[in-house]
Amino acid sequence: MLLLKDIDEPGLNTLPVYEARGGYAALRKALEMTPADVLSELEASGLRGRGGAGFQMGKKVSFLPQGSMDKYLVCNADESEPGTFKDRELMQKNPHLLIEGIVIASYAAGADRSFIYIRGEYVLQADVLDAALAQAREAGYVGEQILGSDHSLSLVVHRGAGAYICGEETGLLDSLEGKRGNPRLKPPFPANQGLYQGPTLINNVETLSTVPAIMTMGAKQYAELGVQTSTGTKLVSISGHVQRPGNYEIELGIPAREIIYGLAGGPPVGSEIKCWFPGGSSAPVLTPDDLDVPYDFDSLAKAGSMLGSGAIIVVDDSTPIVELALKVAMFYRHESCGKCTPCREGTNWTVKMLQRIDSGEATPMDLDIMASVQDHIIGNCLCVLGDAMAMPIGSMIAKFRDEFEAHIEAARARAGLTLGSVPADEQALLAHGTS
Amino acid sequence: MPRPQTRTITLTIDGREVDAPENAMLVDAAKHGDVEIPVFCYEPKLGNPVGACRMCLVEIEGIGKLQTGCSTPVKDGMVVHTQTERVKEAQKSVVEFLLINHPLDCPVCDKGGECPLQDISFGWGGGISRFIEPKRHFVKPLELSPKIAIDRERCILCYRCVRFSQEISEDYQLVLLQRGAHSFVSTFDGHPYVAPFSGNIIELCPVGALTSRSYRFRARPWDIEDAGSVCTLCPAQCNVSLTVRDERVMRVLSREHSEVDDGWLCDRGRFAYPALAEGTGSNAGGDPTIEVREGNPAAGNGAVARGVRVGMRVSEPLLRDGGELRPVSWERALEEAAAGLKRAGAKTAALAGGGATNEEGFLLSRLMREALGSSDVDSRPGGALDLQLARELAAPSLQAKVSDLEFAHAVLVLDCEPIVDAPILDLRLRKGVRRHDMKLARASGDDLDALRDTARQLSQQGEELVILWGERFVAGRDGDERARALLDLAAELALGETDGAGLLEIPAASNGRGLRESGVLPNAGPGLSEPEAEGRDAPAIAAALAAGELSAVYLLEVDPLSASDPFAAGASADAGAGAAGNGTGAPAADSPWQDALERASTVVAHATLLSEGIAEHANVIFPAGSYAEKEGTVTHPDGRLQRVRQAVALAGSTRPGWQVIAELSQRLGVDLDVYNEKEASQQLFDAVSFYEGVTLEEIGGRGVRWQERVQAFATAGGGAGGTDSPAETPYSHGYTESAKADIQPTPSPAESEPNHQPYPSAQQHSGADTETHGADTDTEASDRDGPSSDPPGTEQRG
Amino acid sequence: MTPVPRLGDDARASGWDRSADPEKDPALIPDPATTDVPAQLRKAIEDAMARYPDSRSAAIPALHAAQELHGWCSPEAIEQVACVMQVTPAYLDSVASFYDMLENHPVGRHSVYVCTNISCSLRGADALLAAIGEAAADDADFNVRSFECLGACDIAPMASVDGVYVGPLSIDDVPQLLDDARSGRPVLPDKQLATRLVADPRANSQQFPPHAVEQGSSR
Ligand SMILES: Cc1cc2nc3c(=O)[nH]c(=O)nc-3n(C[C@H](O)[C@H](O)[C@H](O)COP(=O)(O)O)c2cc1C
């Protein structure tokens, strides 16, 4: 395939081996074309962003204003979506692929400064990137007048310090500017006003790492891979209750079952899949009924979930749904930046409600409240982190309501309460509180 | 920098067509249609919206998600719904979210009754909460600084206070720590939030999280009255609203005026007042830190009677008797003062400063000239400036406005320290640099060549250059030469002919400009007219007193021996050119005024607080009203006549300044013919050619720049600039300038009634677009409330 | 085990529960003349500042460097960074307290971040965290924390020990893990992520022989 080809070849992270495998030929090819032609290739490839939102990459590049202002390219290597570890693999084992992709994309975008914002936890990967970058600079692939062309690009590897929200593109920009990683109001979009107020192209590691392949094979051929609205190949990180967790490169559009069972070996023998997140923990959960959904952007959206970062987390039937929900909610509460109200308070409230459910202090009516709290979060926040909790939690309540209710019942019994033991008016009070 | 042009567009809100300025934020535009969209984090004064609280969600046709009205610029044809179920549900949910961690301790909260959270919960909330979990708890209340208390439980994390610290005052001391639901507002490692403008966060906070420690639990909204006035503690003359309870000023709030203070107030203006009113502070012109001083070593033991001490509020007449100051009756004090002045006759001099109003200054100079035959009156600490130069410097065409500081291409700060001399202007300059990319440079009058170079260089940024200069630039012996240089520079750079360019002077005294225009100058009469006789300027007065050529001096809100008084600094400016200005004066000990006051046989002072020099040297001290206690007008450095309004009764037995001066004059044989404040103002307006025709009603609560009045044009040629002065052309330019410079949407019929304040009659004749500030019609009936009531709908208060 | 600030319901950074000390001066930008900054730290910060068009971008790298030297983002460390960057300490404190990897309390030298997010916890991370926490409870040199997804779900359950990813871990690995870290040896060399091959059957087919696609489950 394209991205994981020769991925475990020893020394692939060094320039000589990378070059020996044809590395940087795509860059040479691109620099012989005009930026506009490179851009049309990217557009024609139909490549959609691999970071989560799935926005067409070429289109995004074309949004950048023309003209000779300072423009920036930022590679989003924050990779913090639970279940996702594909970018890690690429950066650690094939850093030059990413660098090459960045240089080509910057050429198309007219950017002359670029940054890789890598999460601080990825120490090894950042070190590898730094070393590769030094080699690339030395060889003239990065820096002034790259390969004798008039394109120049500086590239800095910037290490974060642990905050999921810095994966959100505008939070990332604030963080890269040395601030708290709070998302910004959009518009203005980064393409118009991003890093240091300048037009900025932000793309995920995998997106940018795909660019050399597009240049090499040509947009047309690339677009033949996958399905019509989801072209090309995709790295899938699969984890949780499967026999062979790891990164797999698939052609978009193959049935999810083929990934979960075929590639990853399915759940451990003796257990069944209870639910699965098709695109990281932010994606609404799907059930075994959905296993034949083609794994591509639009099919998953149609199934009520999303492809997201391409991280499948498989949960087997030994796991209580309440526990899963609590894990999810606690993650988002911990990562909410606190800037906007529904996300800050909604994640906090949801965790507290789930804890009450778990400790036997809840009634089924609390499920309605919890569901309505999720509804109040969705679409009302400054960025989609809030939605990223509310959608999976909402999907769990909707799809596993029986189990939630059974859990409540059992927990209440453990705590010495039964539903009947609470007088009706008090039940109402529990459910609605007082002002 | 071109100011934003506004085009009026039409959008539909809740089915009704509303005209609004294009690109106004939807929440503001909605007000034009009487629709209120609730907000918490939105505060345009703080810069671009941040869209954090999500309170303002509304539905816009054609956009799927609900949008934040605070950050959506309106476009022609936009269709907005604020009353649909979806919107109501979202708004209700935001209130619910905000309240889950809010303590709901309204009955004991200082904000109760004037709390946006309370109001919005009531108006848009669901009335019940479904949150039954334990709330987030913080210790409460804690000290954030000596002036501000913080109650973190009440905080709704709206970001206003930290944005103020970071983006307005740019002190970056107040920040959010931690993240998510655990975020809280704090300073670094237990340091207090002490900064020149810290108090503004109290007003910005939409809940009771930040409260004034001095105001805490002192009053509730239903106990208090608001009284609009003007703070006269420095030349910036910020518009304030005084919170009055039982005839006492409990707190000072900003009364937003975009052409004066932009809605901010410095900590001195906000917190110094109670100390000033009660006499626990130092001199009125004093430094921002208020300290209680028990007696003064300089005054020596026994120089003042028991109970009379330096720093105290003077609230009854004091008379020096056997070396000690003692309270006496008015009759006695007036008699003694009149006798002393009579003895000295034409050998009397007078200085005016501090918070003295135009009327007080005007009457004082009449007293001096008419009753005592002396022209030795001054309000310029650094000495007189040639009259012709003074007129040219005051020419309307050359006058920059406060807002020009923000929109100019460049500003040159010359011989002044805005943060000290007129703090609020410092914020305006920061705003210009931050938001409009204005270039800022400093220069000193010590090196005129360097000054010219800097100015020329700056003018490369664009033709709109403002020179913000301090009075001390023209103080001292070289004053005339420097003034000439400045005028030449202004001419060279065409500052007089360029909209948005010009000169703006920060006078040494709070009402320096007004006192000069009222005739408190040795070489000019009212309105910078040719005087009948020329007198001595301040430095010459000091010298003449010391030499025995003069024998009496009248100090109207001046103490030249108090370190914080501009006259103390002015004295040393004469000794060495370019010396420090306001507030940073040289020690009073080696001042020429030491000898002067020592030798003077009669020193009559009119003072609010008992300061060192007066305590030691005055023979008679009349209590003076603080700015909250008096009526009158003052003139802002940019020529805006503003009204000082009486909010509380005069302290103790204090009588109005005008009355005391008139009474003294009477006793000296001249009837000044004033029997109330209004007559005093009327006399002033009649006497100053370019104030002619102004009425107190026209000045109203928002003030009026005399340069922008039609009358200025009509009468300028005759009087203001003098005879055939070169000022005549600029004066006429001043009129045309005002007509084109102030871009304001022409009020549409819908706007001008019923929620738009009618323009005062003088303006109605001249066309609405010459007046930009919608001055209040200030009738007798609503005397006290008049100035404080903003034109509803047009101004937004935090 | 040091509780993660913010994660627990009642864990908060210092400062939230005390008044400002009115005796202190306001915390302004530190004066280089009176603030001692160790030379190597100064250099690290200045180098970082030089990499960006706006030197403020160096806030995180600079705080990392200061934490390395001081062990945590102590007020002193923050003041030193503030001095070199010429920003207020509050600004940096605000940044530092936002990020999980920057410590607001004194902590042990060796950091052990145990991922307790979904994939790891589905594979026993919570028990692992408890075991490591218990085993290191008496050793002040260790900073054992639960951490959100570290991006290594393929080796779940896993931990990052002084920045080195190891997994899949079992409770039996705990003594060795701590021992290796203590003595400065490479931690669990066989279990380091660096040595792991991609789980793509085409990429490392020896380890994971390809399976036929199973035909679903009964549900
Ligand atoms: C809360 C949140 C977290 C995100 N985290 C990441 C991330 O870790 N890596 C990433 O590439 N994109 C992440 N994204 C998506 C980015 O905002 C952005 O869409 C993406 O970087 C664009 O690149 P792409 O078009 O190449 O996918 C996140 C989005 C949100 C809302």
Ligand code: SF4
């Ligand atoms: S203290 Fe007040 S102004 Fe500051 S964030 Fe909290 S609610 Fe807003």
Ligand code: FES
């Ligand atoms: S007022 Fe609009 S989001 Fe706060």
